[in-house]
Amino acid sequence: MTLRPTQSSIFSMVKSGILRNQARLTGAQEMLSSGKRISRASDDPTASAKSLSLRGHLASLERYRAAGVGAQPSMQLAASSLEQGSSIISDMKSLILQGMNGTLSEDDRSSLAADLRVQLDELLDVANTRFNGEALFAGAQTSGQAFAKTSAGFTYQGGGAAQSIETGRGVRTPTLVTGQEVFARFEYSGVSFSGLTGIGEGVRANEGAGFEYLTLRHDATTGAPGAGVVLAHGGAEDTILGAHTLTIDGAAGTVSLDGGGPLAIPQATDPDFTDFVVTNEHGAEVHLDFSAYTGGSSASTLTGEGSISIDGVNFTTLTLTETDLQLIDKGGSVLHVDTTAVHRAGVELVSFDGAANIFDSILGAVEDLENGDSLRPDELATRLEMRLGEIERNHDNLLQSVAVLGARLENIEGTLGRLDGVAMQVTQHLSQVEDADLASVVMDASQAEQSMQLAQMAGSRLMQNTLLNFLR
Numbered sequence: 001m002t003l004r005p006t007q008s009s010i011f012s013m014v015k016s017g018i019l020r021n022q023a024r025l026t027g028a029q030e031m032l033s034s035g036k037r038i039s040r041a042s043d044d045p046t047a048s049a050k051s052l053s054l055r056g057h058l059a060s061l062e063r064y065r066a067a068g069v070g071a072q073p074s075m076q077l078a079a080s081s082l083e084q085g086s087s088i089i090s091d092m093k094s095l096i097l098q099g100m101n102g103t104l105s106e107d108d109r110s111s112l113a114a115d116l117r118v119q120l121d122e123l124l125d126v127a128n129t130r131f132n133g134e135a136l137f138a139g140a141q142t143s144g145q146a147f148a149k150t151s152a153g154f155t156y157q158g159g160g161a162a163q164s165i166e167t168g169r170g171v172r173t174p175t176l177v178t179g180q181e182v183f184a185r186f187e188y189s190g191v192s193f194s195g196l197t198g199i200g201e202g203v204r205a206n207e208g209a210g211f212e213y214l215t216l217r218h219d220a221t222t223g224a225p226g227a228g229v230v231l232a233h234g235g236a237e238d239t240i241l242g243a244h245t246l247t248i249d250g251a252a253g254t255v256s257l258d259g260g261g262p263l264a265i266p267q268a269t270d271p272d273f274t275d276f277v278v279t280n281e282h283g284a285e286v287h288l289d290f291s292a293y294t295g296g297s298s299a300s301t302l303t304g305e306g307s308i309s310i311d312g313v314n315f316t317t318l319t320l321t322e323t324d325l326q327l328i329d330k331g332g333s334v335l336h337v338d339t340t341a342v343h344r345a346g347v348e349l350v351s352f353d354g355a356a357n358i359f360d361s362i363l364g365a366v367e368d369l370e371n372g373d374s375l376r377p378d379e380l381a382t383r384l385e386m387r388l389g390e391i392e393r394n395h396d397n398l399l400q401s402v403a404v405l406g407a408r409l410e411n412i413e414g415t416l417g418r419l420d421g422v423a424m425q426v427t428q429h430l431s432q433v434e435d436a437d438l439a440s441v442v443m444d445a446s447q448a449e450q451s452m453q454l455a456q457m458a459g460s461r462l463m464q465n466t467l468l469n470f471l472r
Contacts, residue, residue: 054426060169061423067165068416071175072409074131078176079405081136082398085126085182089395092119092362093388099369100384102377109380113369120362124154127179127359137179139163146179147359152331153210154359156180167415175408182401183394184357191335194349194382196375197241198282199308202324202336209355211364211387212333215312216241218345220305225288226298232275232287239345240284240304242320250297257286266290283376284344306345310335318342347373351386358394361387 098104099112127137127147134142139159146158158179164172191206193199197216221235227248231238240257247262248255254262258280266273274289286302307315310327322339329335335350349364365387368380375383 054429057426058423061419061426064167065416065419068167068412071165071412074136075175075405075409077129077131078136079402079409081126081129082182082402082405085123086395086398086402088119088123088126089391089398092116093391096365096384096388100381102381106371109369109371113366116362116366120359120366124359127183136176137182139178147183154357156184173411173415175412177401177404182398183359185397187354187393188352189354192351192353192386194386196346196379197348198341198343199348200338200341202338204324204336206335208333208335208352210352210360211356212310212329212335212350214348214350215309216306216342216345216348217315218304218306221302222305223300223302225302226300227296228292228294230289230292232289237287238285238304240286240302241306241318241342241344243301243303244280244284246278246286246300246302248298250295257284282343349383349386351390354393356390358391361390361394
C-alpha cells in the first residue's frame with residue numbers, strides 16, 4: 001500500500017523549513033547591523049559570561065585612568081607652587097645674609113625685617129595653595145589649611161599621609177606631598193646655643209622642636225670695686241654672672257673687666273661719670289659710679305648672682321655649678337643645660353637642630369633683625385646664622401619635594417600608558433569574544449536567504465490544492 005503524506009504534514013514541514021531559514025537569516029542580519037556575534041545571553045551563555053567579565057575589567061581600567069588624568073593638574077600646580085616657593089626662599093636667604101652685615105644701621109635692619117615679613121606671608125600662601133577648593137599640601141585633610149600661625153608659632157594642620165590615587169586593584173600611587181615633608185620635616189640632630197651667655201648642653205637627652213629662648217637674669221652683684229668706686233644703682237643694671245675681676249689702674253688711668261680692653265677712667269665732667277659701663281670681651285657689663293673715686297688702684301672680684309628660665313616666667317636660681325640642670329617649658333620642651341661656664345645674663349637662643357619648620361625659622365630671623373633683645377652686631381650675626389642653617393635645611397627639603405613630584409608625575413604618565421596598553425589588549429580580546437566575522441556572516445545570510453527561497457518554492461509546488469490534483 002502506498003503511503004501519501006497528508007496536507008497537514010506537508011504544511012508543517014514547509015512552515016518549519018521557512019521559519020528555520022527565516023530565523024537564520026534574521027540572526028545573520030542582526031549580526032550584520034550590530035557587528036556583534038552576541039546580542040543576548042542566550043546566543044552563547046559561555047561567551048556572554050566572558051564578555052561581562054572583560055567589560056568589567058575595561059570599566060576598572062577606565063576608572064584608574066580617569067583617576068590618573070584627574071590627578072595631573074593638581075600635581076602640576078603643586079610642582080609649580082613649590083618652584084615659586086623656592087624662589088621666595090632664595091630671596092629671603094639673601095636678605096638674611098645682608099642682615100648679618102655688622103655695619104647696617106637699625107633702620108636698615110628694620111627695613112630688611114619688613115621685607116622678610118612680606119615674603120613670609122607669600123611663602124605661607126604657597127604652603128596653603130588650593131586647587132578646586134582643596135589644600136594641596138595638607139595630606140588627606142584637604143578641607144582646612146596646611147599651615148596656620150598660632151601662639152606657639154606656625155603649626156602643620158594637615159594629615160600625615162600624602163594624597164594618592166588607585167591605579168590598580170589594591171594598588172595606590174602617591175600623587176602629592178604633604179606640607180610636613182616640604183616645610184617642616186623632622187630631622188633632629190641635637191641642640192645648639194647661640195653662645196651669648198656661656199651656657200652649654202647638659203648630660204641627659206633633650207626633647208623639643210624649633211627654637212627656645214633661655215632667659216638668664218642678673219639678680220644682684222656682690223663685692224666692692226675698690227678705690228672709692230661703687231656699683232652704680234647697687235649693681236641693678238649689671239649683666240655679669242659668676243665671679244669677674246675688675247681692675248682699676250690709677251697710674252694708667254684705666255679700668256678693665258676680666259682683661260678686656262682697658263677704658264679710660266671717666267672725668268667728673270663726663271656725662272657717664274656716675275654710671276660708667278665697663279664691658280669684658282664677652283659683653284658682660286658692670287655699671288660703676290666714680291663720683292667718690294680716690295684716684296688709687298685696685299683689683300677686686302665682683303660676683304653676679306642670677307637665675308634662669310625657659311618660659312620667661314618661672315625662674316630657677318643659678319649656682320653655676322649645675323652640669324645637667326633640667327628646664328621644662330609649657331609647650332613640653334625639655335632641656336638639660338650645663339651652667340658651669342655661664343658668665344653673663346642675656347637671652348640665649350637655643351636651637352633643636354633639624355626640628356624647626358621654615359616659617360618659625362624665618363619669623364625668628366625677622367625678630368632678630370628687629371633686635372628685640374638689644375644684640376650686638378656679632379651676637380645678631382650668630383643668631384641669624386643659626387636661623388639660616390634651618391632655613392637652608394628646609395629649602396633643601398623643598399627642592400627634594402619638587403623632584404619627588406616630578407618623579408610621581410612621570411610615574412602617573414607611565415601608569416596611564418600601561419593602562420592604555422592593557423585596555424587595548426582587553427578590547428581586542430573582547431572583540432574576539434563578541435564581534436562577528438562579517439565575511440562569514442554575509443555568506444551565512446546569503447545561504448539562509450537562498451534556502452528560504454528554495455523552501456518557499458518547494459512548498460508552493462507541494463501545496464497545490466486543486467480538486468484535479470487531489471483526485472490524481
